[in-house]
Amino acid sequence: MDFVQSIFSTAFGYILPFLFVLTIVVFFHELGHFLVARWCGVTVKAFSVGFGRELFGWTDKKGTRWKLSVIPLGGYVKFAGDENEASAPDQEALRQMSEEELRGAFQTKSVGKRAAVVAAGPIANFILSIVLFALIFAIVGRAEIAPRVDAVQPASAASDAGLQPGDLIVRIDGFPIETFNDLQRIIATSADVPLDVTVVRGDEILTFSVTPRRREIEDPFGNVQKIGVLGVSRSPSPEDIVERTYGPVEALGEGVKETWFVVERTGSYLTGIVVGRESADQLGGPIRVAQISGQVATLGFAALINLTAILSVSIGLLNLFPIPMLDGGHLLFYAVEAIRGKPLSERVQDYGFRIGIAIVLMLMIFATWNDVMHLSSL
Numbered sequence: 001m002d003f004v005q006s007i008f009s010t011a012f013g014y015i016l017p018f019l020f021v022l023t024i025v026v027f028f029h030e031l032g033h034f035l036v037a038r039w040c041g042v043t044v045k046a047f048s049v050g051f052g053r054e055l056f057g058w059t060d061k062k063g064t065r066w067k068l069s070v071i072p073l074g075g076y077v078k079f080a081g082d083e084n085e086a087s088a089p090d091q092e093a094l095r096q097m098s099e100e101e102l103r104g105a106f107q108t109k110s111v112g113k114r115a116a117v118v119a120a121g122p123i124a125n126f127i128l129s130i131v132l133f134a135l136i137f138a139i140v141g142r143a144e145i146a147p148r149v150d151a152v153q154p155a156s157a158a159s160d161a162g163l164q165p166g167d168l169i170v171r172i173d174g175f176p177i178e179t180f181n182d183l184q185r186i187i188a189t190s191a192d193v194p195l196d197v198t199v200v201r202g203d204e205i206l207t208f209s210v211t212p213r214r215r216e217i218e219d220p221f222g223n224v225q226k227i228g229v230l231g232v233s234r235s236p237s238p239e240d241i242v243e244r245t246y247g248p249v250e251a252l253g254e255g256v257k258e259t260w261f262v263v264e265r266t267g268s269y270l271t272g273i274v275v276g277r278e279s280a281d282q283l284g285g286p287i288r289v290a291q292i293s294g295q296v297a298t299l300g301f302a303a304l305i306n307l308t309a310i311l312s313v314s315i316g317l318l319n320l321f322p323i324p325m326l327d328g329g330h331l332l333f334y335a336v337e338a339i340r341g342k343p344l345s346e347r348v349q350d351y352g353f354r355i356g357i358a359i360v361l362m363l364m365i366f367a368t369w370n371d372v373m374h375l376s377s378l
Contacts, residue, residue: 017296017304019072023049025125025312026075029319032124033077033117034064040113043080043104050075081105111334118330125316126259132309134248134255140302141245145180149199149232156231161210163199163232170205171198180234187212189265191228193272262313324349324356 026049037044043063048054050069057067069075080101102108106117136142147169152159169177172186173195186195191214198207212228246254296307319327329352337343344352 021304021308021311022072024308025128025315026050028124028128028312029121029315030075030077032120032122032127036120037077037079037106037117038062040109040117041104042106042109042113042117043101044077045080045082046076046078048075048078079106081107111337115331115334118327118334121327122316122319125312125319126263129259129262129309129312129316130252130255132255132305132312133258134251136302136306136309137246137254137258138248138251139245141243142179142181144178144242144244145234145236145240147177147180147183148234150235151233153231153233157210157213157229158231161197161208163197163208163210163230164201167199167201169197169199172196180236183230185261185265187230188227189269191215191226193228193268259309259313262310263317266314266317323359324352325360326356329356 030047030049034044034047045063046065046067048057048065048067048069050072051074052069052071054067054069057065059065081097097105106114109117149158149163149165149167149169151165152163169183171177172183175182175186177183177186190212192211194209194211196207197210198205210230212230214226215229216224217227217229218224296303320331322328322332324330324333333344333349333352343349
């Protein structure tokens with residue numbers, strides 16, 4: 001009985017939230033490719049959520065096979081002329097196509113149309129994030145607390161820089177700070193990075209250089225994260241907390257701002273890994289996503305939608321990396337083709353895809369190893 005309960009607990013606590021989040025993100029990514037491909041006259045052979053053997057599906061009137069596949073860790077749209085799910089060209093199949101079939105092949109389209117089809121996937125992810133964030137702001141709203149400093153910890157980054165109780169923080173490195181939550185999010189993702197912090201103190205506007213210190217913080221779920229800490233705190237009274245909701249247009253604007261914030265902070269973290277400022281042990285794979293999905297689901301549906309929006313931005317950014325096999329790799333090939341006036345040779349493209357597969361596999365193995373190490377430390 002305990003074993004059965006454990007299975008149901010795992011399924012409903014982790015697997016279902018994970019599948020909910022990932023399926024939405026993957027579906028909209030592939031839908032972006034699909035819609036622009038149809039618009040450009042490309043014949044779409046298959047639209048799959050997941051990889052491997054088909055679980056179920058149907059074929060529409062234009063011959064596209066829509067299917068849900070057994071491995072729910074991604075998806076693909078396969079065009080006429082593709083050799084595989086990564087859209088590597090099938091030269092032998094292209095040579096055997098009729099003139100009418102060639103008109104619908106992806107590889108016979110102009111470089112501009114091919115680039116548009118490929119870029120549409122990540123763009124769809126960013127649009128999805130904007131819409132989801134906007135829905136949260138419009139329906140749920142958010143609690144806002146003014147970013148005023150109530151206390152400064154002794155011997156902290158804030159105290160060493162000269163911040164004082166009563167300071168109102170209005171800007172950090174060009175980012176306007178409207179709430180204390182804005183302050184916390186930027187500081188948390190800026191460990192060991194010098195920041196220009198602008199405050200209002202009485203009638204003066206002052207700017208300080210502050211470097212948040214890296215600390216290991218345990219969240220309510222027991223996950224340990226390495227984040228930046230400023231050393232200031234806020235003790236608001238009930239009247240200091242404003243519950244704010246947004247109209248449709250304003251919510252959409254906030255959705256754009258929130259999406260850009262995630263893009264900028266993710267880019268900053270990845271840059272930090274490259275230059276050695278950040279540790280790559282915070283990178284996670286499917287296991288971590290499943291774990292976080294289950295934990296966030298306990299906070300409510302709005303929190304799960306917020307996680308979906310964040311993951312959608314991450315998937316969009318990941319696919320723009322200039323790695324052959326990913327969308328960014330295809331765009332790199334098309335950029336070279338546009339400059340040269342002709343595509344790269346079949347041999348070069350083949351080697352590129354092999355290298356891309358190797359890189360992606362190494363990244364997946366590394367992320368999964370991080371996931372296992374993370375779970376073993378709990």
